[in-house]
Amino acid sequence: MWTEPTKTGKVKFVEQFKNPLTLKYTRVSITMDKETNTTRKLAQQTLNKRIEEKLRHLADGQIKEGVTFGELIEEFDQYYKRTVKPSTFASWKVFKACVLKNFNSDVLVSKITNKYLTNTLEAMIYQRGYNNAYVGAIKSKINQIMRYAYRHDYIAAPIGQLEINWKRNNSAKSIEDKYLDDEEVKQVLEAVRSVNPMYADVLLWQYLTGMRIGEVLALQAKKIFQEDGKWFVKIDCTLEYSKRQKSEFTISSTPKTQSSNRTILLPDEAVRIYRLYSLGKQPDDLLFSIQTKTGVFIHPLSIDNRLKIVQEILELDKPLSTHIFRHTHASKLAELGVPIELISKRLGHKDSAITRQIYLHVTKKTAERYSGLINSLDV
Template identity: 40%
Template sequence: MWVEKRATGTYKFVEQYKSPLTGKRKRVSVTMDKNTAHTRKEAQAALEAKIQHQLKHVDDGNLKHGITLRELATDWLKDYKPMVKYHTYDNSASRVKVMLKHIDGDILVEKIKPLLIEDFLNGMIYKDDYKNSSVMKFKGTLGNMLRYAYKHNYIKANPIEQVNVQYRTDEANDDTSKKFLDDNELHEVLRFMYHRSPHYGRFCEFLYLTGMRYGEAASLRRQDISRRDDGKVVASINGTLVNDHKQMSPKTGNSRRDVTLNDRAVLLLNKESVDHPAKSEFIFESRQGHPLGNTILNYWLRQAKRKFDIDKVVSLHTFRHTHISKLAELGVPLYLIQHRVGHKDATTTKDIYLHVTKKAEQRLDSKLNFL
């Protein structure tokens, strides 16, 4: 290591190393304010860390030791971010934060065994009360991280392949009827949300009337609403809400669409416009001028679930499922429902449609003897 004094009065500490890929010498450097015994020691450690970071990405066929779970997470997220939409990345990054709270981030990746992963995932189900579907997402994210580790020779084999999660059996055959609300439940929940705030109530009712996803409705701006030549009012779905900003790309290609609004939905938009000045970016906003947050809305929906003892899933997404169930009940063909809600081929939409139409057939069968 040598030191170069810079014109700014700072000191540049430099070290060389030989690249295994090219055989050539490369340099790494770090700048310090002073040149003392203490700063030289700090610089030496920083330079060594930089060299090791460069060398660990060199694939020489040998296992690379000393990589921690926290380092793996940082490397994988950096590699993963440009490959996916921000919302997908953000969800993965959030799951990584949760993992690092439950699993020591300083554990060496090469020391991670299937049992450690099983304990973490099973604990999420039976200690932290996570749903099976949520734990599956955590397992998927961890599996992607460990596949990255295997690809870069941090581990000899991927332990996720030997993990056996003990999912709750009572969720194995999820009851489709618990995914949407009946008329009485819907009325109670909406009345509760209107009582909390007219903004909350209008937003939740708008989700039910349109079948939009939270991010689609929350990111609607005035210019996204238009009246067609036939007099119908439509909302153009062209983006979603990410970190309080509109990302001009919906969840999937099929999500980009125009949604026809009925008279009640138009009325709700007009009432929101009255409450917010024209300079507001979004139609649905809080009193502070921010988009309505899904965290606080889902919190109050959980309170409504408890208050009315509703034995179903009650969240913002429940209004979307309830919209699908109502369209099925009205006899709207499945392909039109899928187009309206922006689904090309969604299992949940099909399940709800078949559940509702099957119930209608059973009601018809019970009345045939009265002909």
């Protein structure tokens, strides 16, 4: 390391390292107020760390040793923030806190095995009281983080399928709690409609299309169109509302994820709702909106709060939220025999463990029902 003077009278500490891809030297530097033993030592430590970080990101195909799981999480955090919507990143921050609480941050990434990850996830279930659904969501994030680690040469091979020994005592019920049956849909919608008809139609739209609540509340009239006698909705944006005042809500120019960008067929009942709410509106107007002092957007939490009240009134065991209508749409498609790949595409999912669980559970129940009908055949 050496020093160079600056025009302002401060001191620039400089170090260099060889790029393993180009074999050329690259400079890194840091400026301090003056040169003392303390600032020189601090500068050397800072520059060494910068060089270490830069070398990590050079794709030379060599496994980068010495990276801890905690460092990987922080690096993934910055990457994830740049690549997802603010609402998605806000959800990740909650998961991140849980991951850091339950996984050892000092473990070297290059030493992480399937067994270590599986044991830690199962400990969350059986020793720390987390439910299957939440640990399943953490497992999904761990898979995502380890894929990032593999792409950046922190591990030599992708992490394989994590076979978790889930709690079995109420697994079927926990899956059924994620969607509503026909009678429950009817009861909930009637209860909501008696207080707020527009909220009921928003939820009915979710039930008919499987759209996310942010996608529904950002839906403009012009996004519904007719082609060859059929009606479609183009989904290419979402409502940004997480941790914001209603007056600060915005419509993003892109959907939640790349796979969320889609165009889906509308059933007749959805077309009826569209015709009702598009009357007198301009193409850019929101399909579902309420004019208030803070703007025209409907707050998703207002609908969720109404659903919580309805849940208490109807004495339902299932936790009600807007998202349950999206899951219910998936369950109805599974019941109709629609392949899981097409359901995921319609929902705008690249992959979803919950959708797959619902699909397998519903198709199994349907098969059992048909089996009973076949057994009743007689002459």
